[in-house]
Amino acid sequence: GAGVSQSPRYKVAKRGQDVALRCDPISGHVSLFWYQQALGQGPEFLTYFQNEAQLDKSGLPSDRFFAERPEGSVSTLKIQRTQQEDSAVYLCASSFLGNSYNEQFFGPGTRLTVL
Amino acid sequence: AQKITQTQPGMFVQEKEAVTLDCTYDTSDPSYGLFWYKQPSSGEMIFLIYQGSYDQQNATEGRYSLNFQKARKSANLVISASQLGDSAMYFCAMREGGNTDKLIFGTGTRLQVFP
Numbered sequence: 001g002a003g004v005s006q007s008p009r010y011k012v013a014k015r016g017q018d019v020a021l022r023c024d025p026i027s028g029h030v031s032l033f034w035y036q037q038a039l040g041q042g043p044e045f046l047t048y049f050q051n052e053a054q055l056d057k058s059g060l061p062s063d064r065f066f067a068e069r070p071e072g073s074v075s076t077l078k079i080q081r082t083q084q085e086d087s088a089v090y091l092c093a094s095s096f097l098g099n100s101y102n103e104q105f106f107g108p109g110t111r112l113t114v115l
Numbered sequence: 116a117q118k119i120t121q122t123q124p125g126m127f128v129q130e131k132e133a134v135t136l137d138c139t140y141d142t143s144d145p146s147y148g149l150f151w152y153k154q155p156s157s158g159e160m161i162f163l164i165y166q167g168s169y170d171q172q173n174a175t176e177g178r179y180s181l182n183f184q185k186a187r188k189s190a191n192l193v194i195s196a197s198q199l200g201d202s203a204m205y206f207c208a209m210r211e212g213g214n215t216d217k218l219i220f221g222t223g224t225r226l227q228v229f230p
Contacts, residue, residue, distance in 0.1 A: 031216055042119075042206050042220030043160070056215040089158060095216065102216050106152075106160035 002026065004107035006092050012113045013082045021077045021110045025094030032075050033104060034067055035091040043091055049075060050097075082114045118142065119207055119221035126226050128197045135182070136192040136224045138207030146212035149190040151181065154204040154223070163205075166190055197228045 005024045013019050025032050031050055035043035036059075045059040051072035060067070064083075069075040079086055089111050093104040120139045128134040140149065151163040166174045166181045174181040182191040194201060204225050208218040 033217060035218075035220075040222075042208075042222050043218075045217040045219070048215050048217055056217060059217070091160065093160070102210075103150075103162050103165065104216070104218060105162070108157070108159045111158075 004092055004094055004105050006090075006107040006110050008110060009108060010111050010113075012115065014115055015084060016081050018078065018080045019082055019112065021079075021090050021092075021112070023075045023077070023092030023094075023107060025073065025075070025092070026096075026105055027073075028096060029094035029105075030072075030097045031095045031102065031104075032069055033093040033095075034075070034077050035093065036061075037089040037091055037109070039088070046077070046090075079112075082112075084114050087112055087114045118219045119209055121207055121221035121224050123224045124222075126224055128194075128226065128228055130199060130228055130230050131196055133193060133195045134197055134226065136194070136205050136207075136226065138190045138192065138221060140188050140190060140207075140209050142188075142209065142211055144211045148210045149181070149183070150208040150210070150218065151179070151190075151192045152206045152208060152220075153201075154206060156203070160206070164192065194226075199228050199230065202226060202228045 034046040037043040047067045048056040049069040064080045066078045089109040091109045093106045095102045095104045147168045149166045153161045164176045164179045180193045204223045206223045207221045
């Protein structure tokens with residue numbers, strides 16, 4: 001059974017470059033989340049989709065961050081004009097609405113390093 | 116204010132012994148859920164156990180149990196019969212009620228199991 005997959009696993013960008021991070025959730029999962037995990041910290045919420053609707057983007061740190069999920073499955077997190085402080089692991093998670101606690105299944109993450 | 120507090124940056128335990136990882140939380144929402152995740156060095160977040168705010172009994176999953184003390188707002192994870200493979204980062208997380216399922220994570224506890 002396929003879990004949540006993310007690509008690329010590692011990305012090195014020069015400061016000022018744009019990057020796009022992809023997340024493939026578990027098939028049938030309605031909810032999709034993006035989190036940012038800085039070194040030595042816990043994950044921090046960025047944004048949340050239910051199907052194609054972005055219901056919460058309160059965690060996006062600036063307008064350089066943009067996320068989409070146009071067909072309600074694959075999602076892309078885009079970061080424009082990357083800065084060094086954007087260096088982190090970006091985790092994607094999905095869940096199936098309907099169980100009692102909506103466990104979130106996480107992908108392996110994309111480690112972004114901005115030079 | 117910190118919503119999830121994990122006061123133990125690191126813990127050591129001998130193989131086959133039990134260990135308790137502390138977690139306190141802060142919320143005014145009567146409906147919430149508490150989660151524990153394990154993050155090995157590979158980076159993926161692995162769901163361990165869940166406790167709902169209205170659950171009458173403490174949650175258990177195999178060697179994992181959650182010591183839920185609602186009045187103290189604590190949700191400590193107990194791992195019995197520790198194994199070398201339990202060495203990892205452990206994160207406590209909370210989901211509040213409302214129209215988003217986002218998780219709020221603590222800063223984590225690094226557990227090291229020694230022979």
